Amino acid sequence: MRKIVIAGNWKMYKTRTESLEFLQGFMSCLTETPEEREVVLCVPFTSLAVLSKNLHGSRIRLGAQNVHWQESGAFTGEISGPMLSELGVRYVIIGHSERRQYFGETDETVNLRLKAAQKYDLIPILCVGETKQQRDAGETEAHIFSQLAKDLVDVDQEKLVIAYEPIWAIGTGDTCETKEANRVIGLIRSKLTNPGVPIQYGGSVKPENIDEVMAQPEIDGVLVGGASLEAASFARIVNYQ
Numbered sequence: 001m002r003k004i005v006i007a008g009n010w011k012m013y014k015t016r017t018e019s020l021e022f023l024q025g026f027m028s029c030l031t032e033t034p035e036e037r038e039v040v041l042c043v044p045f046t047s048l049a050v051l052s053k054n055l056h057g058s059r060i061r062l063g064a065q066n067v068h069w070q071e072s073g074a075f076t077g078e079i080s081g082p083m084l085s086e087l088g089v090r091y092v093i094i095g096h097s098e099r100r101q102y103f104g105e106t107d108e109t110v111n112l113r114l115k116a117a118q119k120y121d122l123i124p125i126l127c128v129g130e131t132k133q134q135r136d137a138g139e140t141e142a143h144i145f146s147q148l149a150k151d152l153v154d155v156d157q158e159k160l161v162i163a164y165e166p167i168w169a170i171g172t173g174d175t176c177e178t179k180e181a182n183r184v185i186g187l188i189r190s191k192l193t194n195p196g197v198p199i200q201y202g203g204s205v206k207p208e209n210i211d212e213v214m215a216q217p218e219i220d221g222v223l224v225g226g227a228s229l230e231a232a233s234f235a236r237i238v239n240y241q
């Protein structure tokens with residue numbers, strides 16, 4: 001039985017104060033969620049310490065949105081594995097399409113970050129997915145297989161989560177048809193040495209479509225952007241039927 005991982009990616013939203021306000025509302029909605037679902041909040045670096053303190057003893061896991069491959073050094077604006085581990089961070093998103101598109105992330109740096117995360121006991125959530133142009137050109141599979149082949153060199157697949165995020169479905173309200181997401185995720189699994197890796201779907205997941213998404217047999221969870229910013233909305237997603 002593969003693990004179910006429901007993760008919120010807050011991206012560059014919420015101050016420390018707003019993060020605490022969210023947590024209060026969210027925790028009160030989680031009482032009936034089945035224990036086997038891993039619930040993760042991937043928050044801005046500035047909210048990690050305060051959430052870590054307030055999540056102590058809770059079943060909600062803390063996640064970050066990036067990690068550098070060096071332990072320390074002259075890398076202005078970056079953050080290291082030990083810095084995150086010390087705060088109780090368990091998960092870290094790596095290779096999100098926004099990092100690849102706006103910040104020069106390549107498959108080579110994604111690979112370095114994945115290995116560094118695992119070295120410091122952080123479980124990476126590796127994001128892969130195609131652009132609209134690649135999908136229209138029939139290149140979806142080739143693109144994702146290429147990302148996997150390069151990103152996963154020497155990565156331990158026992159401590160890994162993958163998120164399939166079609167770029168054209170991110171923040172657009174244009175969800176990938178659930179059967180199609182299921183098909184692509186099945187193909188991703190066929191390329192792994194460990195078929196037990198949880199593979200999430202991400203892209204315009206919301207309370208209105210979560211039940212249908214999670215009914216797909218290959219989909220082991222979701223990576224949620226916009227709909228994870230509001231406590232009741234994310235709680236409904238975590239409490240899917």
Ligand SMILES: O=C[C@H](O)COP(=O)(O)O
Nearest residue numbers: 009170171203204225226
């Ligand atoms: O990491 C999350 C994804 O980018 C999805 O974002 P979204 O749910 O706002 O479409």
